[in-house]
Amino acid sequence: MRRAAAVFGLVMAVGVLGSGLALAAAxxxxxxxxxxxxxxxxxxxQSLSVADSPSETAHQMRDIIRERLAAGETPDxxxxxxxxxxxxxxxxxxxxxxxxxxxxxxxxxxxxxGLVVVAVAVRRWSRVSAGRAAAPAPEVDAATRERIRRxxxxxxx
Amino acid sequence: xxxxxxxxxxxxxPVIALLAYGFWTDPRGEVKSPLIGKPAxxxxxxxxxxxxxxxxxxxxxxxxVNFWASWCIPAxxxxxxVLQEVWRDYERRGLAVVGINVQDKDDAARKFMEQFGFxxxxxxxxxxxxxxxxxxxxxxxxxxxxxxxxxxxxxxxAVDAEALRGHVERLLAESS
Numbered sequence: 001m002r003r004a005a006a007v008f009g010l011v012m013a014v015g016v017l018g019s020g021l022a023l024a025a026a027x028x029x030x031x032x033x034x035x036x037x038x039x040x041x042x043x044x045x046q047s048l049s050v051a052d053s054p055s056e057t058a059h060q061m062r063d064i065i066r067e068r069l070a071a072g073e074t075p076d077x078x079x080x081x082x083x084x085x086x087x088x089x090x091x092x093x094x095x096x097x098x099x100x101x102x103x104x105x106x107x108x109x110x111x112x113x114g115l116v117v118v119a120v121a122v123r124r125w126s127r128v129s130a131g132r133a134a135a136p137a138p139e140v141d142a143a144t145r146e147r148i149r150r151x152x153x154x155x156x157x
Numbered sequence: 158x159x160x161x162x163x164x165x166x167x168x169x170x171p172v173i174a175l176l177a178y179g180f181w182t183d184p185r186g187e188v189k190s191p192l193i194g195k196p197a198x199x200x201x202x203x204x205x206x207x208x209x210x211x212x213x214x215x216x217x218x219x220x221x222v223n224f225w226a227s228w229c230i231p232a233x234x235x236x237x238x239v240l241q242e243v244w245r246d247y248e249r250r251g252l253a254v255v256g257i258n259v260q261d262k263d264d265a266a267r268k269f270m271e272q273f274g275f276x277x278x279x280x281x282x283x284x285x286x287x288x289x290x291x292x293x294x295x296x297x298x299x300x301x302x303x304x305x306x307x308x309x310x311x312x313x314x315a316v317d318a319e320a321l322r323g324h325v326e327r328l329l330a331e332s333s
Binding site for chain 1: 192288290295
């Protein structure tokens with residue numbers, strides 16, 4: 001009887017050790033959990049990520065991310081799981097395809113257009129001021145020149 | 158140069174229009190669930206009365222799945238009598254109603270069910286996995302699943318009695 005208990009104890013110990021090893025074999029990297037959570041929109045918040053929100057929903061979603069990673073899913077698969085249920089809306093950064101590609105492209109197009117406008121304007125202005133500099137100085141008659149000389153000598157009014 | 162003077166306000170107009178559209182649009186209301194027409198995610202939960210309830214066990218029936226919480230004021234309180242009424246009226250015709258309680262306290266949830274005399278199965282979604290599987294944003298949210306097990310309707314916010322009855326009638330009339 002005692003022997004049976006000992007064997008049972010041994011089996012239990014091996015079992016516990018084994019499950020411990022199994023857990024250690026597939027550790028979930030908290031940084032990966034965080035990285036996925038930062039890309040997902042907290043569904044009950046306004047413009048907060050699942051990583052940043054203190055809400056219970058976000059907490060539950062982080063648990064789900066952790067669980068799916070532990071089950072062997074890749075970060076992309078975990079993100080796809082949420083997208084399949086909430087749509088692209090769940091992603092804080094709009095996907096770089098289709099209509100939302102515009103969001104990524106338009107700022108750069110705008111910047112390029114702005115640079116072209118500035119370049120054209122600068123060239124035009126420099127041409128105008130260059131033209132002005134080349135113009136001959138206006139004629140000053142002898143009487144005015146004499147008055148300027150006198151006023152400067154007096155040291156002003 | 159006079160042409161450029163018009164170009165500046167003309168360039169600003171589309172930006173203003175875009176901002177106006179963005180600020181006037183409800184960030185959640187407009188979002189369509191990608192789950193419409195897709196098979197409903199299976200779930201097995203333990204009800205408040207201790208019996209298990211699973212979607213699999215309701216196969217072949219039209220199923221109304223309602224996500225609720227006792228702290229969801231006033232929407233959940235507004236729709237609760239409608240849900241109980243619809244369940245009572247359509248139970249004999251094959252409608253199944255399952256209430257899924259989210260992020261709630263056991264006693265508060267029980268008090269809520271008692272207040273509205275819920276007689277359909279209700280279960281707590283501990284961990285929120287069922288809610289996420291259904292792409293739930295908040296409570297209340299209601300899904301109608303057809304006899305083939307596909308999600309057909311989704312309502313964010315309190316259900317409208319007339320609209321809900323219409324959907325239920327339509328789905329009950331479909332062949333399984």
